[in-house]
Amino acid sequence: MRAARIAAVVLFAIGLVAYSAWLLEFVVPTGLSPLDRPAEDLLGANPVFRIARGVAGLAFVLSGPPLMRLAPVHWTGRLSAISVCLFGFLMLADAAQPGTAVIDVAANLMFVTGALSLVLWWPPRWREWAVGGLALVLVTWALVLVAGILGPGHLEGLFTRVQLVVRTVLLGVGVMYVVVAPVPRRV
Template sequence: MTSRGRVAVAALLIVGAVAYSSWLLEFVVDTEIDPLRGFASELAATDQRYGALFRTGDLVAGCTVAVAGVLGLWRYSEGWATAIGWFALCVFGVATALDSRMPMSCAVTSDPLCAAREDSGQLPLSHELHAVTSTSASTGGVVSALTFALAACLYGWPRWLTLTGAAVSAVVVVGTAWTLAAAAIRGEHDVWLGLGQRVQLLAFSGWLIFVSLSVLHVTGENDGST
């Protein structure tokens, strides 16, 4: 029988995955942000009509995932691979929560005035801080996804879970590489930055669900000394 502790951690991760997918609401409400080319973070900019909604989604996601990460590191680490995975998950959660508190002030890809301010270096410090927290969250997510996928191979997890981990981590890497490359050449070439980032975000939500499944089915339980 699955312990209540495992169920609680898995539930926190699933809540985090759902909250982190709040960007999907852009297909329901009129955000005026191009989902193919616009940063997902622009949805939560302070000058956007529904910015508070998307910032709340990120805050809930960050807080629930951070708590799940701490509990997982304390109780459900199965060797060094999952320990690193849980720690990186904590980094992802904390950085995502901070990200929601340091939003962009405007949408650089859809607001010409905002883009002009960016080109002239007149955007507020919040944009630079947001870039730092976003990068930290992405780094934590990638490291956690890869180490949990590695753990599935190292510790002999069920084949279906191992294949799921491999697939999710592959999409995380592809989405992240796409986003980084597109951001680096933004303004010179149109390689659908928004689509690449949304693939990354969707993969991160899938990774959170994968970790919740690993907690329910395979990871060992300890007394917190690991």
């Protein structure tokens, strides 16, 4: 179990760092407005963003099996591990075909599913983080949808970046849970 925990934490951390690569837009010239252009547009602006998205996806996919060993045997714990893995596959697909609406919707749904699964099985102190994270994930998704419907000039870029921050923080809390939670005993 120790090896599974180390593998999960290392892969998850790599995924988090790569998923946060959008912050490089403040260093790497992209020609995109962070306020008006969605963060998704970064994938077409510079190859470094697509590569980072692919690395994040691969790391999340590979973290799935060790997370399955660490998650409780009941379905809600397994759903959390599966959600991370499927989110990784969606990030790989996004790196291959950026800007696909179906992938974007599926990634949002997978993130909501994963956050909801944490609400259902994390212990009380941790559950508060999961509930807050789920609420913020839903609010930021709604803001992104409304800004996208309203069109240019309605801060879609800002809201997509806030959404990325919320997701990254929730994933970071997940890593912390894996680090400090007791390892389940197998009989």
